[in-house]
Amino acid sequence: MRQEQTEPSEKSISGGIDYPVPAREQRRALGNMVFATEKLLLTKMLRAIGNPPVQLVLWNGHEISNHQDNPVARILIRDRGALFKLVIDPELYFGELYSAQRIEVQGNLLDFLEAVYRVWLLRNRGKIGKKQLAPFYDARRNTLTGARRNIHHHYDIGNDFYKLWLDERMLYTCAYFPSPGTSLEDAQLAKLDHVCRKLRLQPGEKVVEAGCGWGALALHMAEHYGVKVTAYNISGEQVAFARQRAHAEGLDGQVEFIEDDYRNVRGEFDAFVSVGMLEHVGTDHYRELGEVIDRSLKDSGRGLIHSIGLNYPRPMDAWTERNIFPGACPPSLAQMMQIFEPFDFSVLDVENLRLHYAKTLEHWLQRYEDNVDRVTEMFDPAFVRAWRLYLAGSLTAFKMGGMQLFQVTFARAGNNHIPWTRQYLYEPQDTSLGESDGKL
Amino acid sequence: MRQEQTEPSEKSISGGIDYPVPAREQRRALGNMVFATEKLLLTKMLRAIGNPPVQLVLWNGHEISNHQDNPVARILIRDRGALFKLVIDPELYFGELYSAQRIEVQGNLLDFLEAVYRVWLLRNRGKIGKKQLAPFYDARRNTLTGARRNIHHHYDIGNDFYKLWLDERMLYTCAYFPSPGTSLEDAQLAKLDHVCRKLRLQPGEKVVEAGCGWGALALHMAEHYGVKVTAYNISGEQVAFARQRAHAEGLDGQVEFIEDDYRNVRGEFDAFVSVGMLEHVGTDHYRELGEVIDRSLKDSGRGLIHSIGLNYPRPMDAWTERNIFPGACPPSLAQMMQIFEPFDFSVLDVENLRLHYAKTLEHWLQRYEDNVDRVTEMFDPAFVRAWRLYLAGSLTAFKMGGMQLFQVTFARAGNNHIPWTRQYLYEPQDTSLGESDGKL
Numbered sequence: 100m101r102q103e104q105t106e107p108s109e110k111s112i113s114g115g116i117d118y119p120v121p122a123r124e125q126r127r128a129l130g131n132m133v134f135a136t137e138k139l140l141l142t143k144m145l146r147a148i149g150n151p152p153v154q155l156v157l158w159n160g161h162e163i164s165n166h167q168d169n170p171v172a173r174i175l176i177r178d179r180g181a182l183f184k185l186v187i188d189p190e191l192y193f194g195e196l197y198s199a200q201r202i203e204v205q206g207n208l209l210d211f212l213e214a215v216y217r218v219w220l221l222r223n224r225g226k227i228g229k230k231q232l233a234p235f236y237d238a239r240r241n242t243l244t245g246a247r248r249n250i251h252h253h254y255d256i257g258n259d260f261y262k263l264w265l266d267e268r269m270l271y272t273c274a275y276f277p278s279p280g281t282s283l284e285d286a287q288l289a290k291l292d293h294v295c296r297k298l299r300l301q302p303g304e305k306v307v308e309a310g311c312g313w314g315a316l317a318l319h320m321a322e323h324y325g326v327k328v329t330a331y332n333i334s335g336e337q338v339a340f341a342r343q344r345a346h347a348e349g350l351d352g353q354v355e356f357i358e359d360d361y362r363n364v365r366g367e368f369d370a371f372v373s374v375g376m377l378e379h380v381g382t383d384h385y386r387e388l389g390e391v392i393d394r395s396l397k398d399s400g401r402g403l404i405h406s407i408g409l410n411y412p413r414p415m416d417a418w419t420e421r422n423i424f425p426g427a428c429p430p431s432l433a434q435m436m437q438i439f440e441p442f443d444f445s446v447l448d449v450e451n452l453r454l455h456y457a458k459t460l461e462h463w464l465q466r467y468e469d470n471v472d473r474v475t476e477m478f479d480p481a482f483v484r485a486w487r488l489y490l491a492g493s494l495t496a497f498k499m500g501g502m503q504l505f506q507v508t509f510a511r512a513g514n515n516h517i518p519w520t521r522q523y524l525y526e527p528q529d530t531s532l533g534e535s536d537g538k539l
Numbered sequence: 540m541r542q543e544q545t546e547p548s549e550k551s552i553s554g555g556i557d558y559p560v561p562a563r564e565q566r567r568a569l570g571n572m573v574f575a576t577e578k579l580l581l582t583k584m585l586r587a588i589g590n591p592p593v594q595l596v597l598w599n600g601h602e603i604s605n606h607q608d609n610p611v612a613r614i615l616i617r618d619r620g621a622l623f624k625l626v627i628d629p630e631l632y633f634g635e636l637y638s639a640q641r642i643e644v645q646g647n648l649l650d651f652l653e654a655v656y657r658v659w660l661l662r663n664r665g666k667i668g669k670k671q672l673a674p675f676y677d678a679r680r681n682t683l684t685g686a687r688r689n690i691h692h693h694y695d696i697g698n699d700f701y702k703l704w705l706d707e708r709m710l711y712t713c714a715y716f717p718s719p720g721t722s723l724e725d726a727q728l729a730k731l732d733h734v735c736r737k738l739r740l741q742p743g744e745k746v747v748e749a750g751c752g753w754g755a756l757a758l759h760m761a762e763h764y765g766v767k768v769t770a771y772n773i774s775g776e777q778v779a780f781a782r783q784r785a786h787a788e789g790l791d792g793q794v795e796f797i798e799d800d801y802r803n804v805r806g807e808f809d810a811f812v813s814v815g816m817l818e819h820v821g822t823d824h825y826r827e828l829g830e831v832i833d834r835s836l837k838d839s840g841r842g843l844i845h846s847i848g849l850n851y852p853r854p855m856d857a858w859t860e861r862n863i864f865p866g867a868c869p870p871s872l873a874q875m876m877q878i879f880e881p882f883d884f885s886v887l888d889v890e891n892l893r894l895h896y897a898k899t900l901e902h903w904l905q906r907y908e909d910n911v912d913r914v915t916e917m918f919d920p921a922f923v924r925a926w927r928l929y930l931a932g933s934l935t936a937f938k939m940g941g942m943q944l945f946q947v948t949f950a951r952a953g954n955n956h957i958p959w960t961r962q963y964l965y966e967p968q969d970t971s972l973g974e975s976d977g978k979l
Binding site: 432439444447520 | 657660663667715716717718719850851852871872873876877879880881882883884885886887888889890891893894938939940941943951952953954955957959960961962964965966
């Protein structure tokens with residue numbers, strides 16, 4: 100079959116003259132022909148993703164460059180199967196092939212990702228149709244059991260793994276850097292206080308936290324703001340860790356960690372807070388979340404939701420959703436409003452901390468690389484590479500403007516005990532809350 | 540007819556015994572019966588609007604109270620026609636009847652409105668259905684000609700009228716009170732600076748303003764931030780006034796006032812700003828507005844939209860929309876996002892200044908009452924009362940949480956020349972903008 104297919108090309112290569120071709124030359128010519136096909140496919144693929152300035156190198160040493168003088172990286176494609184997958188769906192398969200070492204990035208991974216992302220952004224500008232703005236279904240249903248399975252996939256990898264590259268408090272959400280040079284430890288502490296101050300917590304108040312991670316915010320609120328916290332989480336490993344911590348810090352009387360879904364929150368509270376859970380809720384459950392908040396908050400209640408977001412609705416990239424974050428679905432601001440609008444909540448303040456997440460990821464990636472030997476002892480090489488790509492890819496997305504971080508502060512419509520201005524958030528002391536006190 | 544209808548009741552009143560009733564007693568009994576019907580209707584109406592603690596007094600002295608001990612006000616209904624209109628649609632007709640002096644409010648108008656609003660809010664809680672959240676059509680189409688007609692209705696009443704109760708700069712939008720005791724003049728100045736600082740205007744930059752009122756912001760930006768401003772407005776009276784002012788202040792080389800629709804904005808700008816126009820745009824034109832912003836802004840561009848808003852989509856109250864603000868339609872935040880999401884704009888910051896608008900309206904209402912004699916010389920009594928009710932009603936809506944004031948700051952997705960934090964907005968000096976400078 101192959102022989103037959105190549106014959107006409109052989110002829111054209113040899114100028115159409117019909118004379119016997121020596122076996123070695125025939126093989127070379129065949130190789131050239133196959134390469135021509137591969138080159139065509141890859142050139143098409145590069146064009147489809149917007150022609151980032153890269154050089155592709157095949158397993159046999161053949162090189163394909165899209166005529167750009169300074170490629171940011173050389174991409175080694177190690178086998179023909181990898182090539183075909185890449186051609187079929189680069190966005191989906193790049194991560195898989197990179198993890199499996201069937202693709203190598205020679206050069207700076209971040210520079211490469213940034214170059215790809217830049218052309219992707221340019222290519223998409225002005226192409227956001229009404230179809231894309233329509234609500235889309237979530238990739239994996241975050242039902243009560245579905246959510247538990249999805250969360251287990253990501254957060255129960257092992258606390259020891261996360262300890263290798265998170266800050267000492269184990270905060271796996273965007274930090275708040277008062278200035279870009281702040282350390283990660285200080286920036287995570289600043290984030291905790293930024294959230295608490297936005298919530299204007301008062302000693303003795305009751306707070307419910309939905310999705311509490313390893314418990315750092317709950318413990319911080321209890322210790323430094325004197326509130327009673329009920330914190331929900333469906334990751335068993337995280338809850339076990341958080342409980343230990345509360346006990347060790349003598350805060351178990353003030354903080355209760357409950358291994359359960361946010362939908363099962365019971366009780367009445369002064370404040371509702373959720374940092375980094377909404378990404379896992381799924382837009383089709385936002386009304387349910389709004390109902391939970393509505394039935395949990397006192398009339399004087401207020402709340403804060405901190406979440407990764409998007410400028411416009413679109414599904415998470417397929418590789419991350421499949422391999423790293425099953426069920427994840429960051430919302431646009433309009434989508435987030437589906438939590439608040441049906442229940443007449445007033446949005447008081449939205450702060451976009453996009454560049455703070457890029458900075459946070461810069462720290463995480465650095466610590467990850469610093470500890471990559473330990474990671475390699477703990478997991479197989481594909482895992483090590485997948486997580487490198489995930490951290491580097493996320494950093495790129497936040498840096499280039501493809502992902503956002505929204506902190507949304509809200510209160511009930513008629514609550515006039517709201518800050519008169521946001522000045523108090525930027526004053527050194529916590530004391531002057533500048534409340535309007537309900538009087539005008 | 541009447542006689543016939545009343546006879547059975549007469550009988551029942553007299554215990555069913557059939558004996559001649561003297562004419563005077565008959566009239567009184569008839570009166571009682573009619574009153575019983577009116578009482579029934581009004582009681583039903585009061586119940587329908589949530590039973591606010593008021594006392595109703597009819598033209599004949601009859602009183603109806605909904606068994607509340609301390610009515611906030613006595614409402615005088617001067618004729619039977621007024622009563623029927625009130626029963627049919629209190630929300631729509633109250634304003635008309637009050638303006639026409641067919642209804643009087645004895646007691647404090649604001650206390651009365653607040654009481655009505657309070658029960659209205661309670662009654663509506665939890666009743667926001669999916670139907671209400673669906674986009675609704677705008678009451679009056681804000682097409683190019685429609686918008687011009689609608690704007691003429693409100694803003695071309697006469698500059699002399701607005702001078703009577705606005706601040707010296709003629710700003711007819713929510714002020715920013717650094718503290719509740721700030722004067723209106725200072726608060727409007729603070730608002731101008733708050734907007735300019737959020738936009739991070741640099742000398743020499745080009746700014747486009749959509750809906751510039753009497754020109755105060757445009758002139759302020761030019762004078763104090765050294766930018767060149769192109770300002771659009773379709774109110775002829777306002778543009779004439781603004782041009783005079785620019786000439787008098789020697790700023791006509793720096794500020795161009797154009798009497799045209801925002802949809803006809805041409806050119807490329809560093810910043811887009813619109814304060815108090817969006818209320819008149821209509822949600823079905825938001826994508827069009829987004830397109831205008833998208834084609835007007837440089838890659839480094841940023842923008843700010845300041846608008847009255849709502850916690851959830853609903854039409855403006857019918858009386859105000861008919862009589863004061865034809866075509867007005869304040870959006871919910873989700874609706875506002877229809878401007879930004881189709882064009883991949885990043886929302887950087889949303890600030891809700893609801894209580895600042897209540898405070899602004901408090902000042903306007905006070906000045907209006909202080910100058911009511913002048914208003915009375917200029918307009919008929921119905922106008923004087925309609926505007927009193929409009930100012931008092933708006934103050935009540937903002938104070939009670941029924942209306943919001945959103946300031947939304949945005950930039951293009953990939954623009955990293957955005958402030959690192961919002962700290963600089965709360966520092967006394969303008970110099971340290973704290974820009975991220977695109978580097979992380």
